[in-house]
Amino acid sequence: MDTAYVAASIDMIKRVMSGQTYGQVGEAYTLKRTAIQHRVRLIARDLQSIVGVVDVPDYAIPTARMLRDNRSAYLEALEHYTPERACHSRMKKCVVPDEQVDALAQQLRQHSRNAQRDVALLMILFSTAAKPLEIARLEVRDYLASDGSVRAQSIIRPEVAINGTQRPVYFCCDAVNMAIDLYLVQRISKHQGIGDAEHFRGLAPFSKLFLRPDGENMRIVQKKTSAGIQYLCSDILLAYKRIFSFGPFVGITAMSARRTIAQKLDTRGVGSAAIGTLLGVSERATVKRLLAAGNNRGNPSTVVRHRTALGQHA
CATH class of the missing domain: 1.10.443.10 (Intergrase catalytic core)
Structure with a gap:
């Protein structure tokens, strides 16, 4: 797995949780809004279904508002997120x-x-x-x-x-x-x-x-x-x-x-x-x-x- 790619995706989800829109994050990375949304949702779903996010169902579709409302819980889950294991679990x-x-x-x-x-x-x-x-x-x-x-x-x-x-x-x-x-x-x-x-x-x-x-x-x-x-x-x-x-x-x-x-x-x-x-x-x-x-x-x-x-x- 490309560590730089994962690190960038994690930074993207943190930016969204901090209040930036997908469009604003896209401008920072020179990527389309849909590309940012896809990468943010992928990380969020990993956190929900593999690590577990307190008070967030594992099947929930992560939205920007959900990420912001549950920011502390997602950040807590990020501390225990291992991309290699997540990739294996998805497969x-x-x-x-x-x-x-x-x-x-x-x-x-x-x-x-x-x-x-x-x-x-x-x-x-x-x-x-x-x-x-x-x-x-x-x-x-x-x-x-x-x-x-x-x-x-x-x-x-x-x-x-x-x-x-x-x-x-x-x-x-x-x-x-x-x-x-x-x-x-x-x-x-x-x-x-x-x-x-x-x-x-x-x-x-x-x-x-x-x-x-x-x-x-x-x-x-x-x-x-x-x-x-x-x-x-x-x-x-x-x-x-x-x-x-x-x-x-x-x-x-x-x-x-x-x-x-x-x-x-x-x-x-x-x-x-x-x-x-x-x-x-x-x-x-x-x-x-x-x-x-x-x-x-x-x-x-x-x-x-x-x-x-x-x-x-x-």
Whole structure:
């Protein structure tokens, strides 16, 4: 990929977000207005569907006004934008086989400085369909019951869900639970988020389920925009960016996990409405978009090996 071309396209979208018209940007680059619009929209769509832009649906058609109204969220996404991975994802949007997730987990165990936490973050992403910001908001009580047992059937609380609507979440996979449990054991050994020793395995129930390596909560910033309040968490986005960088392949993103789960549920015969409920999506167009790319009904090798428990309860 031409790095100069990409850098220029990123500058173009920043100019538009700052208030310049497509025509004004075109004058600066000696290009037609339509050419500028095409390049800006391409970058914006990458940010929405591959990186994820807070409060902007991945299927939304980016307009100049949308870019300006959500400027801080797009700029946040730009910090985590990798053109090479974006190019690969555009060419091949398909499910991520369990074997690739396992390979990435193994790489994390061998090379990550925060291996236990990072493996747990990876596994929960590919088993719950929760968005990164929602994962950053989860608390110990969402995963554990007071007696220390795992809440096999839990919920994404309204204050956790990005859309503010409660939905079910399931912790029924031994491999996923084991990864989270190992991380919690490490937390206890480091005295991070400790509570009453007789409840919640000695962890504070209202402590965040996942913490920064220094034991502090991941920082969630609240920003006002013309469209309302936006919540940004650079810590969780950076954590996942680093996690994906360990993969021996390109193209895997947080959006890949949601697409993977949606298509696996579809393979099991779960209806679009139920898939939307489980993923916290109310727009049929979003579910349709997740299912449209790389449908694998005819490829049994990609069927989940009981890692995604959502479909069992739809």
